[in-house]
Amino acid sequence: MSVKKFIRERFFPHIWCQGCGHGIVLNAMLRALSALGISKNEIVVVSGIGCSARISGYVDFHTLHTLHGRALAFATGVKMSLPGLNVIVPMGDGDALAIGGNHFIHAARRNIDMTAIVMNNRIYGMTGGQFSPLTGYGMKATTAPYKNIDHDFDIAELSRAAGASYVARTTTYHVQQLTEMIKEAILHDGFSVVEVLSQCPTNFGRRNKMGGAVEMMESYKSLTTPIGSKAKQENPALIERGVFVQRELPEYCSEYNAIIEKLKKGTEK
Amino acid sequence: MTQNIKFIQGNEVCVEAALYAGLTFYAGYPITPSTEIAEHLAIRLPLISGTFIQMEDEIASICAIIGASLTGNKVMTATSGPGFSLMQEGLGYAIMAEIPCVIVNVQRGGPSTGLPTNVSQSDVFQAQWGTHGDHAIIAMTASSHQDLFEITVDAFNMAETYRTPVILLLDEVIGHMRERVFIPEPGELPLVERLKTAFKEGVDYHPYLPREDGRLPMSDFGGIHRFNVTGLVHDMWGFPSNNPTIAKGLMHHLIDKINNNVHEIARYKEYHMDDASIILVSYGCSARSARHVVENRRKRGEKLGLIELQTLWPFPMHVIRNRCANARYILVVEQNMGQLVHLVKMNVARPDKVFLCNRIDGVFISPTDIRNVLRVIQGRGV
Numbered sequence: 082m083s084v085k086k087f088i089r090e091r092f093f094p095h096i097w098c099q100g101c102g103h104g105i106v107l108n109a110m111l112r113a114l115s116a117l118g119i120s121k122n123e124i125v126v127v128s129g130i131g132c133s134a135r136i137s138g139y140v141d142f143h144t145l146h147t148l149h150g151r152a153l154a155f156a157t158g159v160k161m162s163l164p165g166l167n168v169i170v171p172m173g174d175g176d177a178l179a180i181g182g183n184h185f186i187h188a189a190r191r192n193i194d195m196t197a198i199v200m201n202n203r204i205y206g207m208t209g210g211q212f213s214p215l216t217g218y219g220m221k222a223t224t225a226p227y228k229n230i231d232h233d234f235d236i237a238e239l240s241r242a243a244g245a246s247y248v249a250r251t252t253t254y255h256v257q258q259l260t261e262m263i264k265e266a267i268l269h270d271g272f273s274v275v276e277v278l279s280q281c282p283t284n285f286g287r288r289n290k291m292g293g294a295v296e297m298m299e300s301y302k303s304l305t306t307p308i309g310s311k312a313k314q315e316n317p318a319l320i321e322r323g324v325f326v327q328r329e330l331p332e333y334c335s336e337y338n339a340i341i342e343k344l345k346k347g348t349e350k
Numbered sequence: 351m352t353q354n355i356k357f358i359q360g361n362e363v364c365v366e367a368a369l370y371a372g373l374t375f376y377a378g379y380p381i382t383p384s385t386e387i388a389e390h391l392a393i394r395l396p397l398i399s400g401t402f403i404q405m406e407d408e409i410a411s412i413c414a415i416i417g418a419s420l421t422g423n424k425v426m427t428a429t430s431g432p433g434f435s436l437m438q439e440g441l442g443y444a445i446m447a448e449i450p451c452v453i454v455n456v457q458r459g460g461p462s463t464g465l466p467t468n469v470s471q472s473d474v475f476q477a478q479w480g481t482h483g484d485h486a487i488i489a490m491t492a493s494s495h496q497d498l499f500e501i502t503v504d505a506f507n508m509a510e511t512y513r514t515p516v517i518l519l520l521d522e523v524i525g526h527m528r529e530r531v532f533i534p535e536p537g538e539l540p541l542v543e544r545l546k547t548a549f550k551e552g553v554d555y556h557p558y559l560p561r562e563d564g565r566l567p568m569s570d571f572g573g574i575h576r577f578n579v580t581g582l583v584h585d586m587w588g589f590p591s592n593n594p595t596i597a598k599g600l601m602h603h604l605i606d607k608i609n610n611n612v613h614e615i616a617r618y619k620e621y622h623m624d625d626a627s628i629i630l631v632s633y634g635c636s637a638r639s640a641r642h643v644v645e646n647r648r649k650r651g652e653k654l655g656l657i658e659l660q661t662l663w664p665f666p667m668h669v670i671r672n673r674c675a676n677a678r679y680i681l682v683v684e685q686n687m688g689q690l691v692h693l694v695k696m697n698v699a700r701p702d703k704v705f706l707c708n709r710i711d712g713v714f715i716s717p718t719d720i721r722n723v724l725r726v727i728q729g730r731g732v
């Protein structure tokens with residue numbers, strides 16, 4: 082399957098480090114879009130700031146590279162003004178849940194139809210390895226040199242509670258599952274969250290003695306398990322992969338449009 | 351034909367004028383004294399199949415209107431001081447990415463939450479320098495509802511002409527005061543529509559390559575040209591670059607497109623200026639009291655004149671320099687600790703002849719306040 086037609090070759094080479102997981106997410110995203118056969122002119126990729134957010138520049142769609150944390154707010158303006166567009170928002174964990182946490186829960190609450198792909202590398206990659214809200218208790222970062230005393234979010238739980246109508250999680254190791262989830266998320270009518278554990282060997286793995294990219298990806302295999310598996314019952318520390326939420330809820334743009342239609346009928350009478 | 355005359359608040363005038371100018375998308379967060387703008391648009395926009403959305407904060411509001419501008423809409427948000435502070439990040443983005451949009455700041459008093467329901471004009475410098483980095487901005491204001499209508503339409507027109515955010519710097523008095531306004535017929539005021547590229551599909555379109563006249567034709571998101579928009583320094587494709595030549599070229603373009611057109615952008619009014627020896631310079635609601643004093647003194651034969659600025663940024667220095675050349679005294683009337691007065695001083699031959707008449711207590715500056723200062727300047731004692 083060729084995803085080359087979706088790439089802006091002029092803008093390569095990319096900025097990512099060797100072994101960075103973000104390229105795998107880009108690949109999966111393009112495979113999903115290719116399989117769905119959506120026209121390039123109908124796709125808008127909106128991103129914030131971070132290594133992950135650089136995805137938008139490399140793809141041949143309408144692309145909006147915005148401010149740190151604000152991508153979903155910009156995306157809301159794009160989607161509300163032209164609901165026919167497919168809006169995809171690749172985000173870093175800091176981008177999505179620290180500085181952008183408020184926009185994240187409100188986009189989920191509105192259930193506005195867009196796909197947030199949260200590339201969770203548990204660190205601020207772009208700025209050189211400061212801890213993020215996903216780093217986790219006891220880990221190390223340049224701004225948590227002794228140990229991190231901040232607890233992390235569970236992105237799936239948070240998204241569900243905030244009102245997202247599609248929530249899934251997988252890793253860069255499970256790239257086929259990732260492609261399927263992104264496909265489902267794009268097809269889903271409502272706010273969709275796909276959390277991908279994505280390795281940052283440079284700024285997270287190295288400092289936390291997790292080895293290089295290969296070791297980190299292997300750990301994604303050994304430390305995760307399908308939702309509700311027997312393995313999870315035996316070892317509660319395992320991270321669950323799979324689709325957590327898939328529900329039909331009123332979508333925000335449709336709701337707004339229904340008001341417009343009702344007003345039109347009212348004035349015709 | 352019956353004339354469309356309304357007796358409404360300034361905030362409603364702003365709404366009427368924005369719709370007249372072609373507004374189709376509004377995002378905002380409620381804040382006194384601007385809230386009526388949101389409330390009226392929440393009613394009006396769905397009726398014309400436009401979009402109203404209340405966002406989670408002002409940061410999100412300005413981001414949302416930028417997103418909607420990119421799909422081809424004329425967009426606006428409205429706020430007051432605290433919200434305007436939150437919007438500075440998005441404002442800089444709109445400047446850098448050259449996104450047409452209108453941002454209304456109905457000014458209130460004080461830093462922080464300040465005086466929510468009282469008048470002030472203390473965000474003049476913030477309008478220009480609130481967001482970081484070198485840049486140019488257009489900021490406009492008005493002192494009467496009829497002027498406010500035209501200036502609001504102008505703000506939308508300039509946002510399109512220069513591909514830039516335009517700030518409408520109103521104040522609590524103008525926003526809440528009720529006054530008669532005549533709503534022009536469609537077509538009566540000229541409207542500037544978005545300049546779109548004529549490039550066909552498949553032709554390499556450069557979204558950030560200015561034409562010879564400095565303007566950049568746009569292509570809507572969802573249309574036939576796909577390109578990148580970023581707040582980073584970017585090349586003609588909109589792709590991030592840290593090439594020094596590109597960085598320098600972009601900075602000059604962003605600043606020159608506005609500052610070199612100050613003659614086109616400058617809006618101001620003059621009253622009794624032909625032989626004036628004492629010149630009042632004012633803007634917004636303060637200009638109402640200033641005008642009152644000038645008219646009364648003229649009746650007594652005193653040679654007072656008034657320059658009412660409607661464009662505050664880029665600062666119309668040519669107007670001040672030329673029109674104040676023969677003044678004995680200049681009195682700047684504004685409701686802050688002295689903001690515009692510095693700009694006036696910088697642009698006259700005798701800065702020591704420039705005085706400030708101000709109020710900073712949230713009370714509307716009155717003709718008596720101005721008369722009291724005039725008495726001192728004219729050597730008539732306190």
Ligand SMILES: Cc1ncc(C[n+]2csc(CCOP(=O)(O)OP(=O)(O)O)c2C)c(N)n1
Nearest residue numbers: 130131132133149173174175176205206207
């Ligand atoms: C308002 C603001 N604050 C801080 C920054 C600096 N900054 C840039 S990227 C980033 C964090 C990136 O981390 P994340 O979002 O997790 O993405 P990653 O780089 O790890 O993919 C920070 C703090 C910024 N650009 N803007």
Ligand code: SF4
Nearest residue numbers: 097098101132206281
């Ligand atoms: S710093 Fe980390 S997240 Fe950023 S490119 Fe390198 S590996 Fe990827």
